[in-house]
Amino acid sequence: MSSDRLLEIPELVSLIGQHLDQHDFTVCIRVCRAWFDVFTPLLYHTIAVYEFDLYSHKFEGATSRSRRSFKNASLASSDEDPGCGGSMVYKYGHLIHSITSSNIHALTYLGEQAVNLTHVAIRRSSIDDVLYRPLYADDTEKLNWSQYWAEIQDRELIISTWVALIDRNPGLKSVRVDLSHCCSGTERIIHALAKCEHLEDVYLSSMVEPNTLEMMLDHCPQILSLSTTCGTQTTTKVPGFRHQTFRAESKGNVGASTKIRHFDIRTHEPWIPYVLRRCPDLLSLILPSVGMDIFIVLAQEVITLSLSKFFRLRSLELTLQASSIQTHKILLATLFNSCSASLTAMTITDTFGHDFGKVVIPHIDPLVWSRLEEFHYTGRDFDKHKTPSYHLCRVLALCPNLRVFEISMTMITASEFLTTPFVCSQTLASLKLTVCNTNGDHGTVRAPNYPATAATSLARTPLYATTTTTQPDPVLLSG
Amino acid sequence: MPVILVSSDNQDFKVDKEVAERSILIKNMLEDVGESDSPIPLPNVTAAVLTKVIEYCEHHRNDPVQVPEETDDPRKRSNDIEEWDMKFMQVDQEMLFEIILAANYLDIKPLLDVGCKTVANIIKGKTPEEIRKAFNIVNDFTPEEEAQIKKENEWAEDR
Numbered sequence: 035m036s037s038d039r040l041l042e043i044p045e046l047v048s049l050i051g052q053h054l055d056q057h058d059f060t061v062c063i064r065v066c067r068a069w070f071d072v073f074t075p076l077l078y079h080t081i082a083v084y085e086f087d088l089y090s091h092k093f094e095g096a097t098s099r100s101r102r103s104f105k106n107a108s109l110a111s112s113d114e115d116p117g118c119g120g121s122m123v124y125k126y127g128h129l130i131h132s133i134t135s136s137n138i139h140a141l142t143y144l145g146e147q148a149v150n151l152t153h154v155a156i157r158r159s160s161i162d163d164v165l166y167r168p169l170y171a172d173d174t175e176k177l178n179w180s181q182y183w184a185e186i187q188d189r190e191l192i193i194s195t196w197v198a199l200i201d202r203n204p205g206l207k208s209v210r211v212d213l214s215h216c217c218s219g220t221e222r223i224i225h226a227l228a229k230c231e232h233l234e235d236v237y238l239s240s241m242v243e244p245n246t247l248e249m250m251l252d253h254c255p256q257i258l259s260l261s262t263t264c265g266t267q268t269t270t271k272v273p274g275f276r277h278q279t280f281r282a283e284s285k286g287n288v289g290a291s292t293k294i295r296h297f298d299i300r301t302h303e304p305w306i307p308y309v310l311r312r313c314p315d316l317l318s319l320i321l322p323s324v325g326m327d328i329f330i331v332l333a334q335e336v337i338t339l340s341l342s343k344f345f346r347l348r349s350l351e352l353t354l355q356a357s358s359i360q361t362h363k364i365l366l367a368t369l370f371n372s373c374s375a376s377l378t379a380m381t382i383t384d385t386f387g388h389d390f391g392k393v394v395i396p397h398i399d400p401l402v403w404s405r406l407e408e409f410h411y412t413g414r415d416f417d418k419h420k421t422p423s424y425h426l427c428r429v430l431a432l433c434p435n436l437r438v439f440e441i442s443m444t445m446i447t448a449s450e451f452l453t454t455p456f457v458c459s460q461t462l463a464s465l466k467l468t469v470c471n472t473n474g475d476h477g478t479v480r481a482p483n484y485p486a487t488a489a490t491s492l493a494r495t496p497l498y499a500t501t502t503t504t505q506p507d508p509v510l511l512s513g
Numbered sequence: 514m515p516v517i518l519v520s521s522d523n524q525d526f527k528v529d530k531e532v533a534e535r536s537i538l539i540k541n542m543l544e545d546v547g548e549s550d551s552p553i554p555l556p557n558v559t560a561a562v563l564t565k566v567i568e569y570c571e572h573h574r575n576d577p578v579q580v581p582e583e584t585d586d587p588r589k590r591s592n593d594i595e596e597w598d599m600k601f602m603q604v605d606q607e608m609l610f611e612i613i614l615a616a617n618y619l620d621i622k623p624l625l626d627v628g629c630k631t632v633a634n635i636i637k638g639k640t641p642e643e644i645r646k647a648f649n650i651v652n653d654f655t656p657e658e659e660a661q662i663k664k665e666n667e668w669a670e671d672r
Contacts, residue, residue, distance in 0.1 A: 036610030037648050046617060049625065053633035056670045064641040064662050067653050077669055122665050 041072045051076040078122075078129040080153075081144055123147065138212075142195045151203040155210035155237070193219030200226035207234050214240035221249060228253035235259040235296075247299070247309050251292050259296035264303070291315075304328055307335045314339055316347050323353035323383070326362065333369045340372035347373045349408075351381035359389050367397035374401040379408035384423075384444075386414070391425030403432040407461075413444025422447045422470055427454040434458055441467040516543065517552035518567075524560040525552060528567055535570040537620035557618045562611045565604070569624050572597060576623065594630055602631045606648055 040046055051059070051073070059077035063070045123130070127147025134155045135141045141156060192215055200206060200223070209227065213220050220243045227233060227250075236257050238246065241264050250260065294313040298320040299306060306322065310332060316339070321332055329352075339345055350373060356362060370377065384390045390411065409429045422445040430439060436458035445468045456462070516533040518526045533553075534540040542553055555563065594602070602609065613628035635647055641659070645652055654662070 036607050036614065037650070040610045040614060043614075043617065046613065046625075046629065049629040050632050050636075053630055054636060058633075058637055060663070060666055060670055061639065061641055061644065062636065063666060064654070064659050065644050065652070066650050069650075070662065074666075077666065081669060083668065122669070 038068065041068060047072050048076065056080075056082075074126065075129045078126040080132040080134075081123070081130055082132075082134040083140065083144065138192045138195055141199070142191075145195075145199045145203075148199070149202050150205060151199070152205055152232075153208045154199065154203075154206065155208070156212050157210060157239075189215040189217065189219060192216060193222055196223045197226045200230065204230055205232055206230045207232050209233065209235070210237040210239070212239045213242060213246065217242060220246055224249045224253050230254075231256065233257055236261070238262040240264065241301075248289065251294075251309065251312055252289060255290060255292045258293060260294050261296070261298040262300065264301045302328065304331075307331050310335045311339070314342055314344065316345075318349040319347060319351070321350075321352040323355060323385075326356045329355065330362070330365060333365055336369060337372045345373075346376040348376055349379035349381070350377060351383075351410075353383040353385060354390070355385055357386045359384075359393055363393045363397055366394045367399075370402050371399040374399050374405065376405075377402060378405055379410075380406060381408075381410040381412075383412040384414070391423055391428065395425055395428050400432070403429070404434065406433045407435055408438040409433070409436065410438070410440045410442075411444070412442045415443055422450075424450065427451055430454050430456050430458060430462075432457070435461050437461050438464045439467070440464070444468070445470040447471070517550075518563065519552045519554045520558055520560040520563045521556050522560050524563075526560075526563060526567060528570070529574070532567065532570045532574050535573065535621055536566075537622075539619065555619070558615045559611070562608070562615050565601075565608070565612055566615050566619065566621070566624065569601060570621070572601075573623065594627055594634075598627050599631075602627060606635075 054062070054076075056077065059073050062073040063077060123144055124147050127145075128150055130144075130148045131150055132153035133141065133144050133148065133151060134153075134157065135144060136156065136158055138156065141154070145151070145154070196211060196216075200209075206227075207230075211223060213223075216223060220241075224246070227236070233254060234257055236250065236254070236259065238250070238260075239262070241247070241262055243249075247262065250257075289308075289312055291314050292312050293315050295315055295317040297310070297313055297316055297318070299309065300322050302322065302324045306324075306328070310319075319336070321329070321336075324332070336347075336350075340347070350370070354366075359366065370380065382390055406429070411423070411426055413423050423441070424447070426441060427446060427450050430436065431454050434457045439458075439462065448469050448471055451467070451469055514530045515527045516530050516539070518528060518533065518539070520526065530543070534543065539553060558566070602612075604612070609628065609631060613625060613632070616622075616624040616628055636644055639647065641652075644650070652659075
């Protein structure tokens with residue numbers, strides 16, 4: 035039978051499997067024994083089970099696990115319960131390459147037998163998820179969990195789970211850790227990660243320890259991508275530096291350079307420029323939303339990095355917190371101009387005003403525009419503030435290689451849009467903006483339903499609809 | 514410049530070099546052999562299957578060479594089989610598997626992709642019994658075993 039021959043070739047099975055999802059695999063393993071053998075590794079390759087609980091059986095009093103989720107009703111209710119449900123994860127632990135879960139207890143169980151992991155992540159799947167315990171099913175459970183949790187003084191469970199998991203899986207490439215309860219244990223986790231030679235991508239959520247980033251960069255210089263968010267208790271001290279005396283030209287010893295290509299550190303802390311300075315290989319940078327005083331220092335840091343002939347930043351995303359950017363227009367323009375040799379994507383969130391198009395765009399070097407492929411702009415919430423943003427359409431007239439032009443949370447006037455000469459007709463593939471008349475009444479334009487008068491330019495573009503199209507209001511377009 | 518391909522059941526097929534070179538295996542063979550006119554034996558491919566493969570390569574002779582796209586999510590691509598390819602793949606499932614095996618042996622990646630997507634589309638959304646019917650597979654599980662497997666592994670579906 036040809037299907038037998040085909041299934042004997044793992045590359046072909048995995049090619050077919052690329053187009054199937056987890057549900058399909060659970061069906062395939064029931065077809066016959068041969069299919070069971072072939073599809074079980076595919077099923078267990080990537081486990082994304084957010085809610086998984088094995089600990090509530092230790093509590094006194096009945097816990098109604100089935101009330102929390104119908105799936106849990108059939109799962110193993112204790113470590114001694116063989117055969118049912120999730121104990122398969124013990125049997126097939128070696129097949130698992132990727133685990134995503136929403137709390138540390140699930141990870142403890144799911145990852146216990148795993149030795150071939152390349153991806154591990156703890157992340158919320160819903161707003162109710164809590165990162166260190168499963169959701170409560172009822173008040174009895176809630177009481178029990180708070181007592182159980184109180185006994186763990188130094189969050190040892192979380193730290194030792196992570197360290198053991200990392201030590202067991204030296205092939206890890208991508209890790210997403212929540213550090214909110216790790217405190218001094220953070221260092222042990224980072225030391226464990228340092229031994230993973232293939233580690234590329236790290237996401238640290240809720241950092242609390244002040245030295246976390248420095249430790250990360252010192253011990254794991256091999257990583258290519260670093261994203262972090264800060265927990266609520268972050269302290270602001272970096273040893274040796276003080277906020278008041280920080281200067282961009284400070285030559286303090288900041289530590290060795292790293293290979294980081296993707297940088298997304300969400301903090302308002304003033305020490306972040308020191309971290310940025312250690313990333314000369316950046317391809318993509320998301321500057322955090324910070325006050326203008328820190329922003330200026332960050333911008334100057336990027337400009338300094340750009341002086342190196344190896345600088346090749348391709349994507350820059352920033353958030354402007356200034357109520358008026360008139361005073362900073364030259365700095366902003368210089369920031370973009372410094373990346374003119376390589377920049378292809380620009381993403382701006384303009385939280386206060388609508389000045390970017392009017393004030394900054396004219397000062398940006400034509401070299402930047404000639405290379406730009408993606409332009410994303412997010413303004414203020416336009417439902418509350420009905421003033422349109424002006425001069426953003428200039429980008430359509432300046433960029434011959436533009437593929438993506440997306441404007442959100444603000445409006446463009448119809449007259450500006452319709453009178454803009456497109457130079458990007460050959461390359462524009464995605465267009466999203468909201469058009470209004472001068473009164474601020476608006477309708478959304480998404481390709482390919484664009485107004486007829488602009489069709490002469492747009493008709494020649496290879497636009498395709500990626501979202502459902504809405505008809506623009508014919509009244510506003512003729513007016 | 515025609516090339517002669519010989520199937521496992523000794524049938525000759527004359528095709529243009531450009532068409533034959535959609536198969537990376539054949540392309541490499543031709544480069545090694547140089548200017549020789551000798552026919553290329555394909556012991557793993559029967560005449561019936563080779564006919565279909567040649568039909569595909571003829572239709573796609575002018576396609577640009579595919580660059581492997583690692584950034585795409587393969588799952589999203591399952592539905593976008595072009596119409597000609599879909600009609601081309603409407604064969605009995607025995608032939609479908611033979612085409613995939615031939616595309617694998619001959620190293621014709623686009624044909625391999627289309628074949629695997631087609632098989633995936635057949636599998637998607639079916640119950641085990643429907644899959645067995647589609648592929649003429651004998652069930653060697655007892656009903657109890659099948660229920661046990663379902664119970665033990667259902668949790669692994671994405672939540």
